[in-house]
Amino acid sequence: MAQVDLSQVRKSFDRTEVLKGIDLSVAHGEFVSLVGASGCGKSTLLRVIAGLEPLSQGDVVIDGRNVNGISPSERDLAMVFQSYALYPHLSVFDNIAVPLRMRRLNLLQRAPLLRWLMPGTQTTEHEIRRDVERVAKLLAITELLARKPGQLSGGQRQRVAVGRAIVREPKAFLFDEPLSNLDAKLRVHMRAEIAQLHRELGATFIYVTHDQAEAMTMSDRVAVMMDGGLLQVAPPAEIYNDPQDLRVAEFIGSPKINVIDLIASGDGTVGLNGSHVRINAKSPPGQRVKLAFRPEVARLIEPVAGGVCGRVTHVENLGPDIFVHISAAGSASPIIVRTEPRGWRARVGDNVGLEIPPGRALLFAGNGRRLQGAV
Amino acid sequence: MSDAVLQIAGIVPPQEVPAPQGLRPAAHRSDRARIAAAYALSAPALLLMLVLVIAPLFTVVVLAFTDYQLGERTLRFVGLANFRTLASAAVFWKALGNTAVYVLVVVPGSVALGLAAAMLIEGGTRLKAFYRTVMFLPIMATLIAMAIVWEFMLHPTFGLVNLALEAVGLRGRNWLQDGDTALYVLAVIGIWQQFGFNMVLFLAGLLSIPRHLYEAAAIDGARSGWDRFCLVTWPMLGPITLFVAVISTIRAFQIFDTVQALTRGGPNKATEVLLYSMYAEAFEFFRTGYAAAIAVVFIVLVTMLTLIKTNLLERRVHY
Numbered sequence: 305m306a307q308v309d310l311s312q313v314r315k316s317f318d319r320t321e322v323l324k325g326i327d328l329s330v331a332h333g334e335f336v337s338l339v340g341a342s343g344c345g346k347s348t349l350l351r352v353i354a355g356l357e358p359l360s361q362g363d364v365v366i367d368g369r370n371v372n373g374i375s376p377s378e379r380d381l382a383m384v385f386q387s388y389a390l391y392p393h394l395s396v397f398d399n400i401a402v403p404l405r406m407r408r409l410n411l412l413q414r415a416p417l418l419r420w421l422m423p424g425t426q427t428t429e430h431e432i433r434r435d436v437e438r439v440a441k442l443l444a445i446t447e448l449l450a451r452k453p454g455q456l457s458g459g460q461r462q463r464v465a466v467g468r469a470i471v472r473e474p475k476a477f478l479f480d481e482p483l484s485n486l487d488a489k490l491r492v493h494m495r496a497e498i499a500q501l502h503r504e505l506g507a508t509f510i511y512v513t514h515d516q517a518e519a520m521t522m523s524d525r526v527a528v529m530m531d532g533g534l535l536q537v538a539p540p541a542e543i544y545n546d547p548q549d550l551r552v553a554e555f556i557g558s559p560k561i562n563v564i565d566l567i568a569s570g571d572g573t574v575g576l577n578g579s580h581v582r583i584n585a586k587s588p589p590g591q592r593v594k595l596a597f598r599p600e601v602a603r604l605i606e607p608v609a610g611g612v613c614g615r616v617t618h619v620e621n622l623g624p625d626i627f628v629h630i631s632a633a634g635s636a637s638p639i640i641v642r643t644e645p646r647g648w649r650a651r652v653g654d655n656v657g658l659e660i661p662p663g664r665a666l667l668f669a670g671n672g673r674r675l676q677g678a679v
Numbered sequence: 680m681s682d683a684v685l686q687i688a689g690i691v692p693p694q695e696v697p698a699p700q701g702l703r704p705a706a707h708r709s710d711r712a713r714i715a716a717a718y719a720l721s722a723p724a725l726l727l728m729l730v731l732v733i734a735p736l737f738t739v740v741v742l743a744f745t746d747y748q749l750g751e752r753t754l755r756f757v758g759l760a761n762f763r764t765l766a767s768a769a770v771f772w773k774a775l776g777n778t779a780v781y782v783l784v785v786v787p788g789s790v791a792l793g794l795a796a797a798m799l800i801e802g803g804t805r806l807k808a809f810y811r812t813v814m815f816l817p818i819m820a821t822l823i824a825m826a827i828v829w830e831f832m833l834h835p836t837f838g839l840v841n842l843a844l845e846a847v848g849l850r851g852r853n854w855l856q857d858g859d860t861a862l863y864v865l866a867v868i869g870i871w872q873q874f875g876f877n878m879v880l881f882l883a884g885l886l887s888i889p890r891h892l893y894e895a896a897a898i899d900g901a902r903s904g905w906d907r908f909c910l911v912t913w914p915m916l917g918p919i920t921l922f923v924a925v926i927s928t929i930r931a932f933q934i935f936d937t938v939q940a941l942t943r944g945g946p947n948k949a950t951e952v953l954l955y956s957m958y959a960e961a962f963e964f965f966r967t968g969y970a971a972a973i974a975v976v977f978i979v980l981v982t983m984l985t986l987i988k989t990n991l992l993e994r995r996v997h998y
Binding site: 354355356375376377381382383385387389390391392393394402403406414468 | 894895896897899901902905906909915917
């Protein structure tokens with residue numbers, strides 16, 4: 305278990321800057337997800353922490369020790385790769401035993417055949433067997449120990465990769481999109497298992513994913529990355545309800561948050577569909593602002609003059625929720641509103657009004673920064 | 680390689696798909712037409728194989744049981760007489776032993792050197808293409824011509840090798856005329872000639888090893904290059920290494936050109952090898968039947984190697 309601190313971490317490949325000064329502190333036993341669209345630098349950041357990529361500038365500090373320039377094997381971290389990276393020629397048992405053998409046995413004790421002549425090999429191998437079997441039991445893969453990775457399903461390989469990571473009780477665990485090669489059903493299942501594993505081990509987890517659901521459901525804190533920088537690091541609820549940047553608001557949440565472009569007038573109001581809505585934020589007149597609200601915040605009402613209204617273009621029935629797509633002025637993409645299956649059912653072609661309860665909509669400046677104050 | 684070649688050449692006959700029960704006769708007919716078309720399409724390759732490979736092979740085996748001499752108009756079947764003569768001929772056993780020694784030196788040498796060269800090139804950053812080309816050159820050059828170059832280099836008085844040894848205070852030898860060294864010198868030339876080919880195969884093999892396995896190894900605590908080699912490179916190269924070893928062995932068994940150009944089996948039969956014996960018997964002493972018997976022994980040895988490869992080893996290196 306360890307604390308991982310990153311300060312001003314920069315990484316460039318040739319002239320392209322992939323990480324642009326990342327500051328992040330992960331506490332003992334914390335589960336932090338790095339989430340962002342592909343190409344945002346989240347995997348590179350994880351590889352920098354692991355030591356697989358040298359950083360260009362900045363510091364990586366693990367447990368108070370600066371590990372810049374220290375090889376991955378010396379950092380005492382474990383990593384689960386997206387492709388699992390299991391050794392195809394070794395059985396499941398041997399795959400899980402590799403990190404133990406590498407650390408507990410010396411070069412001669414690992415040499416083929418000769419190893420059994422070396423003093424201590426027998427006892428150490430005995431301990432290794434005990435540890436591997438303990439981990440196998442924890443992950444329910446005991447009956448797979450004799451098999452080769454090629455004979456396993458995706459989910460089983462994933463467990464073996466996790467087993468190889470947890471067997472030696474490292475300082476921190478790094479996960480690089482470990483679930484992205486699994487089918488949707490298994491992914492949901494493994495999500496719960498990894499969260500459970502984190503509770504049992506109480507270890508530091510840094511988890512990279514492009515799937516916001518994984519980030520939101522498992523983590524203590526979510527770090528949203530974009531274009532090589534961290535936009536916001538906060539607990540899932542805060543990321544969802546109180547995003548500090550429009551890009552965070554747009555990335556997290558499905559369906560996507562609704563955004564309406566508005567122009568502020570000087571008197572603290574914004575023009576909306578011909579009416580003026582009072583906002584608390586101070587913005588210079590003529591400035592473009594963006595009003596954003598989650599699909600479940602708004603309510604459908606009868607169209608009222610001066611309010612936000614539009615025409616229903618599409619209705620999606622998901623069972624527990626019904627998403628109503630509304631085309632309205634000021635919004636390029638349709639506004640999506642969640643409604644309950646009970647009660648009033650909107651139909652395609654209906655003219656509807658929108659009601660946003662006070663204090664529930666978010667206001668962003670034209671550059672995407674959050675404007676404090678509510679609508 | 681042999682089975683792959685057979686498949687490419689279309690020799691392995693198309694599998695007949697049994698027609699499912701209860702199909703109408705029309706479907707049956709179209710099936711038969713398809714099978715006929717498949718045979719028709721593979722016929723040219725089959726014919727070539729028959730004329731160029733199977734028929735000569737058959738002829739050699741038949742000749743091995745006759746007393747045929749090159750240029751004679753008649754021949755007589757003599758049963759196993761040729762093989763009996765072989766078994767009692769000291770020269771044959773000497774040739775077999777020399778061939779074995781040659782193979783045992785050249786195969787490990789050219790495989791190890793090929794792997795080492797491939798790993799150095801792959802691990803390097805600059806001039807990769809240059810090194811690749813330079814080390815591949817021996818395989819492209821005509822071995823007979825290169826053998827003459829080697830002969831000059833190994834010349835006892837003005838050869839480069841002895842001059843270099845004298846420069847550092849060592850005494851040179853008459854390498855090719857010394858019974859103790861001649862065979863090993865030929866083996867060194869064999870390694871020099873073969874390792875570039877092995878290197879290219881290993882280079883391809885190295886490229887196909889997934890990068891993330893090395894990363895996993897680094898995380899798992901593999902500190903040194905030796906650790907990485909043992910944990911990832913060597914096992915992942917298993918299938919390629921087997922292939923390279925078998926190809927190298929078969930090629931080493933075929934040693935003939937350097938012997939013919941440099942030593943002609945001498946001094947005192949020290950470099951007498953199987954194929955050279957066969958050549959000498961067939962085209963210098965015209966004992967074709969006897970030479971055919973040597974050829975049969977050679978074919979049996981090489982076939983055994985291929986069988987060992989496909990049946991025994993392949994099961995252990997594939998995962």
